[in-house]
Amino acid sequence: xxxxxxxxxxxxxxxxxxxxxxxxxxxxxxxxxxxxxxxxxxxxxxxxxxxxxxxxxxxxxxxxxxxxxxxxxxxxxxxxxxxxxxxxxxxxxxxxxxxxxxxxxxxxxxxxxxxxxxxxxxxxxxxxxxxxxxxxxxxxxxxxxxxxxxxxxxxxxxxxxxxxxxxxxxxxxxxxxxxxxxxxxxxxxxxxxxxxxxxxxxxxxxxxxxxxxxxxxxxxxxxxxxxxxxxxxxxxxxxxxxxxxxxxxxxxxxxxxxxxxxxxxxxxxxxxxxxxxxxxxxxxxxxxxxxxxxxxxxxxxxxxxxxxxxxxxxxxxxxxxxxxxxxxxxxxxxxxxxxxxxxxxxxxxxxxxxxxxxxxxxxxxxxxxxxxxxxxxxxxxxxxxxxxxxxxxxxxxxxxxxxxxxxxxxxxxxxxxxxxxxxxxxxxxxxxxxxxxxxxxxxxxxxxxxxxxxxxxxxxxxxxxxxxxxxxxxxxxxxxxxxxxxxxxxxxxxxxxxxxxxxxxxxxxxxxxxxxxxxxxxxxxxxxxxxxxxxxxxxxxxxxxxxxxxxxxxxxxxxxxxxxxxxxxxxxxxxxxxxxxxxxxxxxxxxxxxxxxxxxxxxxxxxxxxxxxxxxxxxxxxxxxxxxxxxxxxxxxxxxxxxxxxxxxxxxxxxxxxxxxxxxxxxxxxxxxxxxxxxxxxxxxxxxxxxxxxxxxxxxxxxxxxxxxxx
Amino acid sequence: xxxxxxxxxxxxxxxxxxxxxxxxxxxxxxxxxxxxxxxxxxxxxxxxxxxxxxxxxxxxxxxxxxxxxxxxxxxxxxxxxxxxxxxxxxxxxxxxxxxxxxxxxxxxxxxxxxxxxxxxxxxxxxxxxxxxxxxxxxxxxxxxxxxxxxxxxxxx
Numbered sequence: 001x002x003x004x005x006x007x008x009x010x011x012x013x014x015x016x017x018x019x020x021x022x023x024x025x026x027x028x029x030x031x032x033x034x035x036x037x038x039x040x041x042x043x044x045x046x047x048x049x050x051x052x053x054x055x056x057x058x059x060x061x062x063x064x065x066x067x068x069x070x071x072x073x074x075x076x077x078x079x080x081x082x083x084x085x086x087x088x089x090x091x092x093x094x095x096x097x098x099x100x101x102x103x104x105x106x107x108x109x110x111x112x113x114x115x116x117x118x119x120x121x122x123x124x125x126x127x128x129x130x131x132x133x134x135x136x137x138x139x140x141x142x143x144x145x146x147x148x149x150x151x152x153x154x155x156x157x158x159x160x161x162x163x164x165x166x167x168x169x170x171x172x173x174x175x176x177x178x179x180x181x182x183x184x185x186x187x188x189x190x191x192x193x194x195x196x197x198x199x200x201x202x203x204x205x206x207x208x209x210x211x212x213x214x215x216x217x218x219x220x221x222x223x224x225x226x227x228x229x230x231x232x233x234x235x236x237x238x239x240x241x242x243x244x245x246x247x248x249x250x251x252x253x254x255x256x257x258x259x260x261x262x263x264x265x266x267x268x269x270x271x272x273x274x275x276x277x278x279x280x281x282x283x284x285x286x287x288x289x290x291x292x293x294x295x296x297x298x299x300x301x302x303x304x305x306x307x308x309x310x311x312x313x314x315x316x317x318x319x320x321x322x323x324x325x326x327x328x329x330x331x332x333x334x335x336x337x338x339x340x341x342x343x344x345x346x347x348x349x350x351x352x353x354x355x356x357x358x359x360x361x362x363x364x365x366x367x368x369x370x371x372x373x374x375x376x377x378x379x380x381x382x383x384x385x386x387x388x389x390x391x392x393x394x395x396x397x398x399x400x401x402x403x404x405x406x407x408x409x410x411x412x413x414x415x416x417x418x419x420x421x422x423x424x425x426x427x428x429x430x431x432x433x434x435x436x437x438x439x440x441x442x443x444x445x446x447x448x449x450x451x452x453x454x455x456x457x458x459x460x461x462x463x464x465x466x467x468x469x470x471x472x473x474x475x476x477x478x479x480x481x482x483x484x485x486x487x488x489x490x491x492x493x494x495x496x497x498x499x500x501x502x503x504x505x506x507x508x509x510x511x512x513x514x515x516x517x518x519x520x521x522x523x524x525x526x527x528x529x530x531x532x533x534x535x536x537x538x539x540x541x542x543x544x545x546x547x548x549x550x551x552x553x554x555x556x557x558x559x560x561x562x563x564x565x566x567x568x569x570x571x572x573x574x575x576x577x578x579x580x581x582x583x584x585x586x587x588x589x590x591x592x593x594x595x596x597x598x599x600x601x602x603x604x605x606x607x608x609x610x611x612x613x614x615x616x617x618x619x620x621x622x623x624x625x626x627x628x629x630x631x632x633x634x635x636x637x638x639x640x641x642x643x644x645x646x647x648x649x650x651x652x653x654x655x656x657x658x659x660x661x662x663x664x665x666x667x668x669x670x671x672x673x674x675x676x677x678x679x680x681x682x683x684x685x686x687x688x689x690x691x692x693x694x695x696x697x698x699x700x701x702x703x704x705x706x707x708x709x710x711x
Numbered sequence: 712x713x714x715x716x717x718x719x720x721x722x723x724x725x726x727x728x729x730x731x732x733x734x735x736x737x738x739x740x741x742x743x744x745x746x747x748x749x750x751x752x753x754x755x756x757x758x759x760x761x762x763x764x765x766x767x768x769x770x771x772x773x774x775x776x777x778x779x780x781x782x783x784x785x786x787x788x789x790x791x792x793x794x795x796x797x798x799x800x801x802x803x804x805x806x807x808x809x810x811x812x813x814x815x816x817x818x819x820x821x822x823x824x825x826x827x828x829x830x831x832x833x834x835x836x837x838x839x840x841x842x843x844x845x846x847x848x849x850x851x852x853x854x855x856x857x858x859x860x861x862x863x864x865x866x867x
Contacts, residue, residue, distance in 0.1 A: 077813025213748020616851030
């Protein structure tokens with residue numbers, strides 16, 4: 001396999017002290033006690049075992065005052081590097097200048113999971129904090145032996161060890177080791193940290209590079225002899241068609257084109273410059289098989305052909321619950337295909353090394369270790385022959401967990417025996433990568449008592465993974481099922497906001513619908529039915545911020561609410577005020593107030609900009625974004641067609657952090673949480689503004705004009 | 712198309728390139744001149760990530776044939792606005808207000824905002840939004856960007 005610990009330490013070029021830590025039994029999912037002591041200083045883990053152990057992260061001390069931390073997670077713009085810097089500099093009391101953070105280099109970093117689900121701060125980040133605290137104690141023990149001074153007389157401070165009460169340091173951690181590794185298990189629930197983390201609001205550590213255009217993304221890297229590559233877009237969706245014939249003679253005759261190849265049923269053009277590739281692609285002559293599916297492919301077909309893939313939630317007896325209800329309401333909601341639309345299109349740079357024995361691939365990814373696996377498998381080469389180096393991503397949002405561009409670039413580099421930078425154009429991103437949050441049909445049926453208690457709720461979800469209804473409302477009888485037409489050509493992607501965006505649009509709209517039918521205010525109705533008091537507090541905070549009870553609403557203005565529980569422990573709510581223009585159909589979001597109970601905020605700068613961004617995503621989902629398909633192909637190509645929110649779409653936003661749910665237990669992450677409550681609040685606000693509920697997203701001006709015109 | 716020798720005035724320096732006349736300026740900047748701060752986001756002029764200044768006006772370099780920019784105009788890229796350790800006031804404001812997440816749109820944002828403040832040193836929020844509205848930010852950092860521009864305007 002891979003680098004052993006001994007090789008890894010040797011590669012760092014220094015004798016020093018190394019710690020590897022992991023969580024046990026598991027973050028936030030299990031409770032348990034933890035008894036195993038820290039490894040005594042003169043025992044070490046075998047240096048010849050492989051570097052990669054699941055969920056292990058590394059801290060290396062040395063040479064001198066330098067500290068290096070290693071994680072397989074990647075910087076996507078969520079501020080991970082800043083969060084880790086804030087945590088480790090504070091935990092070890094060292095300066096930023098002395099800290100190096102290594103992200104997503106598979107020759108150096110462990111596989112500690114995919115960067116997704118708003119989980120990295122909560123798991124890897126907090127893991128480093130707890131590890132630092134343990135390390136402080138361990139280093140003092142080592143120093144005590146090294147200096148022959150009793151432990152009680154020493155303390156860890158400023159990155160090293162000194163006598164209590166004296167200012168100077170006697171020894172730094174690197175001097176206390178000779179390349180051995182201490183392996184630590186950490187149970188975050190059992191750890192009682194003597195030191196409380198304080199958010200010092202450090203600036204984003206990439207800030208100066210970003211604002212000067214000097215942060216290096218994959219596309220900014222150049223290698224000698226590097227060629228560009230691009231794919232020809234089939235006229236039909238790649239999963240519905242096969243290449244029958246290709247005439248690439250005109251392409252190959254073009255100066256600047258190095259190669260035109262058919263690679264696994266797709267046509268690649270490789271050229272000296274990207275413009276040579278584009279010119280070559282224009283000259284491709286090919287015939288493709290015509291899909292047998294009908295040209296129009298309404299979602300209803302998906303429902304007809306769908307089979308049950310999972311029972312997501314089951315509690316009580318749904319039929320009994322509905323039978324016992326005073327009012328039963330059934331509604332059907334539909335949602336659209338959503339694209340990640342990150343500004344940096346899929347791009348990958350691959351270079352064969354050692355005469356073709358190895359390949360290095362510079363990638364933009366959420367999961368470097370997975371990219372390595374995919375490349376090795378695709379090229380049919382040993383895992384150890386692949387090195388993946390993750391650069392900061394220009395946005396990912398769930399779309400770069402296993403992106404094919406990486407193995408494709410490696411394949412082309414091997415084919416043409418030169419470094420290849422493969423670029424997906426914006427059109428390719430829609431039409432070839434074609435990886436979207438799946439459109440869905442959600443059927444919700446709830447039974448309520450006349451007093452306003454929800455007794456039963458049934459959700460049937462077609463075409464995506466339904467989830468996210470747990471931990472929110474206290475409903476005794478629940479049945480949630482997900483169905484999929486497994487022949488559907490569009491693969492369902494993880495996207496920011498989580499896979500339960502669609503479900504929650506339906507269920508939160510449905511909650512308001514129930515409230516209105518019962519004649520109960522939607523805020524009051526939620527209070528009666530929400531599961532946890534901490535969530536009620538979050539919701540009440542939003543309502544108060546927006547002036548729910550005393551907002552001066554003009555004609556065709558309304559306020560709406562939405563809540564979310566992400567995982568089990570990230571609580572969020574939003575209140576939105578909208579104005580509806582009956583003539584143009586335009587919905588203007590006038591104000592969004594949001595509250596989040598997410599535990600310790602590690603870095604407010606990165607948290608707030610990320611939360612505001614999540615709110616923007618919610619606005620885009622509910623009002624304007626939609627990938628259009630015609631049954632044979634994706635029709636959307638450009639940003640002018642796929643309308644993501646712009647400056648003029650963003651209202652004033654107020655955000656408050658609460659810490660009532662589980663205070664003192666560290667951070668719980670938040671990057672994608674605002675999407676759902678924002679979009680739900682807007683949907684509900686529209687109803688309150690004009691008395692019309694929209695059951696399909698996005699709620700475009702055309703849909704609004706059509707609905708209001710009929711009144 | 713045959714390649715021609717062209718002279719470009721970029722960030723105050725004259726640079727010689729040999730290129731096809733219709734090559735987009737974006738790729739000349741990135742590949743031939745090593746100025747990778749200007750980004751490729753869509754290639755169709757719709758996202759603003761490739762924005763540069765040409766004689767003080769904002770252009771989408773992915774849509775400007777290099778020949779059109781080689782006629783004595785002054786081209787300014789993000790590298791000409793400031794550098795690490797020597798930021799412009801606007802860049803400093805972007806840092807102070809965390810006016811980015813992934814940073815990919817940021818050079819384009821700063822170019823467009825620099826042009827705005829050059830013409831209108833104290834714009835209203837509405838004027839900022841109108842001037843910036845064709846620069847896209849998928850991460851959604853818009854409010855922070857507005858706040859940074861306002862702060863830079865106020866400090867000037």
